[in-house]
Amino acid sequence: MMRGLDAADVVVPVTFEDIFTPATKTAMSTTTTTHEDDGVEGAQQQLDPEIQKALPLECNITNTQHLRSSPTATCYRIDVSTPDAEHHSYFLKLARGNTGWEALRGEHESTRLIYSLQRDLTPTPMTWGTLMSDRNTHFYLCTYHDFQPGLAPDPETFSRQLAELHVKSASLGERRFGFHVPTYNGDIRQRNSWERRWETFFAKGLQSAFDLHNERAGYVEELEAVEHDLFKIVVPRLLRPLESDGRRIMPGLIHGDLWHENTAVERGSGRTMIFDAASFWGHNEYELGYWLPEHNKFGVDYFEAYHELVPRSEPVEDYDDRIRLYALRFNLHAAALFPGDLKYRDMVIEEAQLLVEKYTP
Template sequence: MATDVRNVNEHLKLDENLLAVLPEGGEVVSVKPSGMSDYCNTFRIEVRLPDGSTQVFFEKEGSGEQGPGLVESAFTSESAAYEFIPEHVPRPVALGTYKSRPDRHFFLAEFVEMIEDDIPRPESYMAAVAALHSRSMGKSPTGQFGFPVNTRFGDLPQDNTWTTSWEEYWTRQMRDFLDREDAAHNGEPHEELERLRTLLFEKVLPRYLRPLESDGRSVTPCLIHADLWPGNVKYMADGETVCMFDACAMWGHNEVDLGVFRNPRYPLGKPYLKEYWKHVPISEPEEDVDSRNSLYMLRGQILLSVLYPYDLKLREIFVNNMRLLVERVEEEEAAQRNAPQVHL
């Protein structure tokens, strides 16, 4: 167990259960807030070791009803990613509950110094993403799509119940996300959204997901980070190696992680997608990849509309993109109806 030797009031010292998972014989010499989070408190903890060296840790603290799920999501997601790309993920250390405050829970990891302002170049960014996907491909613990726990996007639980079909898994998640989006807006009527929602499930999802698992094709689950916006991917202090964190992991179709790179909200775009395809082959049917990319982009846009319902622009953004997908499918259907019939 470590000791908190800071000159602070006793009630400000670190909890006994947290000290128990810090290095044996270490002395806590500094605890500072670390970054910003809308849902958890985060801290940088510096520990002086018996040999005089120091080690720094990152703590994420969750409290209240959501607290246990938030820290469990962080620990389980980061542990899974660390298994496959330890050079790109801070080493998870512990998950626990305060002894002095049973309503407070913590996730502890090694602290990694990062460069805050720079968005990594496509080559660095996508090398880490491709490594996660390639090394984990086919290693789902059940061989199915899902995850051992329900992870969190922000503070929103994600239903990760194990499922054998990718289309079934993704359809279930999209129904859940759209239900939450509707609830976040107090069921406020939106006729266009309701029209498009029906067509999304009747036409769009079957059109672009079912071919992945038809005619002898299949989707091999790999580990997905599922929140790869630039705030969660930074250069380490060396300015070369990328650090990925704050995953809300699941075992799924690797292309899900590419949806964020299409989102105009982030300064990423085609150079990052092109770099990824240098490392990982496009799923068949290849001609559908652009439409699948648009479809997977919807996930993040819908969830942002759930988290920030007061910003109605977020709702209109995903509604417009849903409309484009519906129109694309309907244009395909019209072209097939009007195609010349060949009689043998």
């Protein structure tokens, strides 16, 4: 069963006071001037050594900026200059506790693999680890990019890049579904244990999502009524044919949380990028399941552009319902993350009832 935050993971906003140490406590030469509301006063502050290791040698930190905070992490921008007058910007994410440590490791490993296949598609991952000054606070560092707020990626360009990631990764020869480290959607630990069959992998992940929703939001009569038939009838009916009659799925690298808020267009270059990955090796169509819910801004044009490059899997006649099935897991995660917002739960109930009614004799 997936778990939420444990007692050690209760989020306390992380300020720059947590990642800087007084100059008198270290021989490091890196200094900074910051905005007053960033939590660091004065110029003689030293960046935590574990973070500083990943920055250019003898760089000066010229600016720091708090970007956002969530229940699971706090994010900052760090600008530096080097002795040869180069300027670089970095994105720093901080989280606490064991959940934070696992989540940031998972994000780093996910981004690292995506970057190894499609360097233009994601920020450059630098490092991740634990602060020397606070062993309960962990960090993930990558390059910072200035994105245009509210601008959706071009469907053809974005779909081409995503298709290239899926196709290229599927050619690498991975034969199992899963991932080598845990990954998280928010504070939800995805079930990524290795499996030989896609049906088995997806069913176990979906069951974990049901279990977590029940744990956080309580049992819902309408979901209980369809859960048995969903797993015993619908999942085998829609996924088993993908791996029957000589068919097989070549696992591809999936972003794992690819909704519109995790994509952006870089200002100036127009480059489309994805981030906040929660990856695993899976069926490429699963990625598109997150595009189905109404709250996502990836419409029909994105589906069509993607499938102009990557054909729908056989049997094609099951495609629409496969996407509905995949969307259930995303909506269950959202329902567990926001149990007070019943729209996500209601979407799960509606889609699950539709699938069960259609395929139950």
